[in-house]
Amino acid sequence: MPRYDYQPFEYSTPPELRGASAHRYPVVIVGAGPVGLSAAIDLALHGISCIVLDDNDVVSRGSRAICWSKRTLEIFDRLGVGERMVEKGITWKIGRLFHREREVWSFDLLPEEGHKMPAFINLQQYYVEQYLVERCRDFPDLIDLRWKNRVTDVAHDPNGAIVTVQSPDGSYRLETDWLLACDGARSCVRSCLGLDFDGRVFEERFLIADVEMSAEFPAERWFWFEPPFHKGQSALLHKQPDNIYRIDLQLGWDADPEEEKKPENVIPRIERVIGHGDFELDWVSVYTFQCRRLDRFVHGRVVFAGDSAHIVSPFGARGGNGGIQDVDNLVWKLAMVLSGEAPECLIETYNVERVHGADENILNSSRATSFMTPKTDMERLFRDSVLDLAADHEFARKLVNSGRLSRPCGLGFSPLQSSPNESGHMVGAAMVDAPLGADGWLLNHVGGRFTALAIDADLPELPDGVDGIVVSSDPQRFDDVSCLHDAEKFVKRRYGEGSIYLVRPDQHIAAICRDATELSAAWLRATGRTT
Structure with missing residues (x-):
């Protein structure tokens, strides 16, 4: 019996089937998972209306993506659900790796202080979707959530796309300027356009079992190579809210997925892991390792994001996180294009930047898969030798790979960015947060719009469309402007002083400037108006 109480969302007859006049929509989103819902909220924050179509009427079944x-x-947090997620989720930053019965080593993903958000939380995808749906309801005039509305056909038109939708009350068509395909690995939009993934399917399967039990396992990531309870294979254990534990067990390519999901086969495996039978199965699934993507994420006015654009093996938590970072990159660009503030070619930079991000995730995921599940004698010899050395030698620990955990993608290569600055912060990097005493957190003051961030420096004249913020450890130096207080000097240590950072709406650094001329040129470049 699932612990989560699945409540169906209300269906209503679409306006198109109630006699409403034909209307062209700026954005239609297919898929009400975390990626599609996040895109809808971000669009609403930019004042852009959208329709979200989903063929279901409940949140996702099973925990699915859990590591954020x-x-x-x-x-x-910028979208308005971050604090709620952290409050409900299991916060963790320590990972432990075992080889057979021995702990090889442990790592700390966030050893320093001065960050609002933790290194990771574990929170089931159904909670994430619930929170996002509830946040969508804060924008009733901008977000139209349509449940039980299944896309059956997609066609390009000269200025957008035409979507055919099947609802319980009949079929109808929508015309839209932009169609966002956020409908997952089995994307209907992708199929309708005759597109397919390139990449690799690994000959490996893993069992996911969510079990409810009372246990003393700490809030850490435990990964075993060849554990005594699952000999010759790999295993992973994670704690989730509600006394739910995620257990992943390597099965091998010859395993029959339907047989392996049967309780009579799952329960004995779990008993061997935890040493007793005092638990209840909450959800079971079997997945195949894949690392594949579309050749391009932008096809005319149809844009793919999340699993509809790319899929990776789950170890490393790069799937769900990568999808959210897709729409974080996309939506501000789309909003600027729709409002006439930027040329349409800006959308092509989404393709450039996020194809790069997907390739980075695929590379890390492929390497992890090869290390975790060696297929040749040489791969196994290398893996076992590294694990033997890692307990005592630092150099070997860097080679252990149970999934390189998700990190933000750097964009220093992008045509929207400038060159690295002198202090060592690479242009294109995601901003690092910092506490500002009574003023809260640095990242809560940037994002959503272009911002010129002056660190212990005067702001130059700003272009229209760029906000300005001054941060200083001595705010009285800047009596004539509103100045945020770097009380503990975290900002100064992380960003230096005397610099002016141009920050993109997605909180990536677009440029470091010295004066108004450089700032204006960097802003024009970052909005796609110069190359």
């Missing part, structure tokens, strides 16, 4: 990284939590 610091960068993704910062994005969720």
Whole structure:
């Protein structure tokens, strides 16, 4: 019996089937998972209306994506659900790796202080979707959530796309300037356009079992290579809210997924892991390792994000996090194009930047898969030798790979960015947060719009469309402007002083400037108006 109480969302007859006049919509989103819902909220924060279509009427079945990284939590915080997620989720930053019965080593993903968001939380995807749906309801005039509305056909038109939708009350068509395909690995939009993934399917399967039990396992990530309870294979254990524990067990390519999901086969495996039978199965699934993506994420006015654009093996938490970072990159660009503030070519930079991000995730995921599940004698010899050395030698620990955990993608290569600055902060990097005493947190003062961030420096004249913020450890130096107080000097240590950072709406650094001329040129470049 699932612990989560699945409540169906209300269906209502679409206006198109109630005699409403034909209307062209600025954005239609297909898929009401975390990626599609996040895109809808971000669009609403920019004042852009959208329709969200989903063929279901409940949140996702099973925990699915559970590991949410610091960068993704910062994005969720900007969208208005981050604090709620952290409050409900299991916060963790320590990972432990075992080889057979021995702990090889442990790592700390966030050893320093001065960050609002933790390194990671574990929170079931159904909670994330619930919180996002509830946040969508804060924008009743901008977000139209349509449940039980299944897309059956998609076609390009010269200025957008035409979507055919099947509802319980009949079929209808929508015309839209932009269609966002956020409908997952089995994307209907992708199929309708005849598109397919390139990449690799690994000959490996894993069992996911969510079990409810009372236990003393700490809020850490435990990964075993060849554990005594699952000999010759790999295993992972994570704690989730509500006394739910995620257990992943390597099965091998020859395993029959339907047989392995049967309780009579799952329960004995779990008993061997935890040493007793005092638990209840909450959800079971079997997945195949894949690392694949579309060749391009932008096809005319149809844009793909999340699993509809790319899929990776789950170890490393790069799937769900990568999808949220997709729409974080996309929506501000789309909003500027729709409002006439930027040329349409700005959308192509989404393709450039997020294809790069997907390739980075695929590379890390592929390497983790090869290390975790060696297929040749040489791969196994290398893996076992590294694990033997890692307990005592630092150099070997860097080679252990149970999934390189999700990190924000750097964009220093992008045509929207400038060159690195002198202090070592690479242009294109996601901003690092910092406490500001009574003024809260740095990242809560930037994002959603372009911002010129002056660190112990005077703001130059700003272009229209760029906000200005001054941060100083001595605010009285800047009596004539509103100045945020770097009381503990975290900002100064992380960003230096005397610099002016141009921050993109997605909180990536676009440029470091010395004066108004450089700032204006960087802003024009970052909005796609110069190359």
